[in-house]
Amino acid sequence: MKLLINRDLLIKAMSLVVEASDSRHRMPILRNLKLTLTPNQLTLTASDLEVELTNHLVIGEGVCLEAGEMTLPAEKFFGICKLLPEEMVLVESDKTAQRCYISSGKGKYTLSTLPAHDFPSIGEPEGQQAIKVGLGALFSLIKHTRFAMATQDVRHYLTGLLLEIEAQNLTAVATDGHRLAVAHRVLDEDYAQTKVIIPGKAVGGLERLLLDLAKVSHEDDIVSLGFTEEFLYVTLNFAGEMVIHLTARLIEGKFPDYRRVLPVGHDKIAIFNKDEMVSVLRRISVLNTKDSPGVILSFNEPQVAQVSSNNREQDEAVEDLPVNFTGEAIEVSFNEAYLRAVLNVLEGDIRLEMVHPTSPTLIYQVGDDHAHQYIVMPMRV
Structure with missing residues (x-):
């Protein structure tokens, strides 16, 4: 694999996904970022098997010098790229796919790699129910509730955000047992009743993506959320230049009935x-x-x-x-x-x-x- 790319573009593409990686994960390959290069697209994937972020970046002519794929340490690679002094970065793997060479100007860096085919996938959407919600409305729901989630609790369902869909009503709820936050939004069409608990890491990642997306989109632009019994799937289109997929494993458990908690x-x-x-x-x-x-x-x-x-x-x-x-x-x-x-x-x-x-x-x-x-x-x- 051989890639010649603008440093700022690469940093921006990585910044949208790299936080899904885990530098202390028990599986070494999940400490890495997966790069898949084709003539027209660079795909970056980071995952901890609970949350997976994939960025499909459209590339121009001359960027892909040799198609291929590899994984390399996410934290080190991102840190190196952010400090490179030159505008262009050359990233290439050796023939054994055990080393990656990063060159920019007079600097050259070598990182160990792991086989891309060993990088696990969290799963593909099958039979999902999808709802459509405005970008601004979804960001506002998260902003107004996320702070009340528990950070650590044996009641693991309290470390997530409840999303409840009923007809045209979308409700987000968070609580840590000491405080409760409830926010409502009205959807443009009716949907079947659904309740899911999204893990805190996915909520934080989605909030950051929505904030970045708002810089290049309008708050009325539509975001699609898909749900299965196990997963949340979100697709975000950044002005046709990048397409981000967020996949998160939902939290199992019964969230407290917030309606009974609201006093009268x-x-x-x-x-x-x-x-x-x-x-x-x-x-x-x-x-x-x-x-x-x-x-x-x-x-x-x-x-x-x-x-x-x-x-x-x-x-x-x-x-x-x-x-x-x-x-x-x-x-x-x-x-x-x-x-x-x-x-x-x-x-x-x-x-x-x-x-x-x-x-x-x-x-x-x-x-x-x-x-x-x-x-x-x-x-x-």
């Missing part, structure tokens, strides 16, 4: 400006520690709330926040990071609905028509 009958309601609250939380949280992560919201007056924090060193911070509060006085303590993470994905005026200092608190954006709903569990003081 709140009689204590506080409305405040998001930016004002976030500013207060940033200042108050200076005193927070790992052992004292809480912030206390005291609602005793109709127009002013007291926001306070203290720690084991008996440091204390108190600030007043303008609010519109109705109901009996209440004092509620939250994990400051959890509360601020919710506020960071919302805008304008925010509504808190409370019942009891230890009951789930419902948070949403005023005028949002409940497109985004959040639950944060209070801390016990």
Whole structure:
């Protein structure tokens, strides 16, 4: 295999897939990036057998000097290419396919390779149900919910994002047991009822791809999501120059019924400006520690709330926040990071609905028509 390619184009193509590789994977070949070269196309594939990313890059005349395929260490190859000083890069394997030579200007680098035919495939889509959703809508769903996923939990289904499809309704749900994020979007057509749990790594990868795609596409452009019992399949077209395929193994398990968690009958309601609250939380949280992560919201007056924090060193911070509060006085303590993470994905005026200092608190954006709903569990003081 022999390839002469523009360095920036190669870096861009690799950057879209390389994060699917795992430099510590127990299978050495999955620490590698697979390159498949034909006269018209360079295909880059990275996988950890849970998530697979494939980039089909259209190439011009003179790029393919000798068709073939190989795998080489993803992290090292990407790192070398990012630091090369010259515009053009020559990548070629030796006749034994055990070495790869990377040349640019006066520099020459040699990397060990592994046989491309040993690179495993995660699977091909068969009998999939596909839905169509706007690029901007899908990105927004992920942005408004992903932060609430658990990162490590024996309940493995909490480390993923639930996608629920019912007729024209698409709902994304994430929870780590301490907070819950729910976002809704309306689809252009009806689809059969489907529930899948997408693993966190795939959610993060898809979010990054959608963000990159938004730079060359319109937010109303359509993305196709395909589902089987085991896999998610996504195809993204980057202006006809690159076609990215994301394949992810779905998480098995029964996701909690989020509808039963959403509380009703709140009689204590506080409305405040998001930016004002976030500013207060940033200042108050200076005193927070790992052992004292809480912030206390005291609602005793109709127009002013007291926001306070203290720690084991008996440091204390108190600030007043303008609010519109109705109901009996209440004092509620939250994990400051959890509360601020919710506020960071919302805008304008925010509504808190409370019942009891230890009951789930419902948070949403005023005028949002409940497109985004959040639950944060209070801390016990």
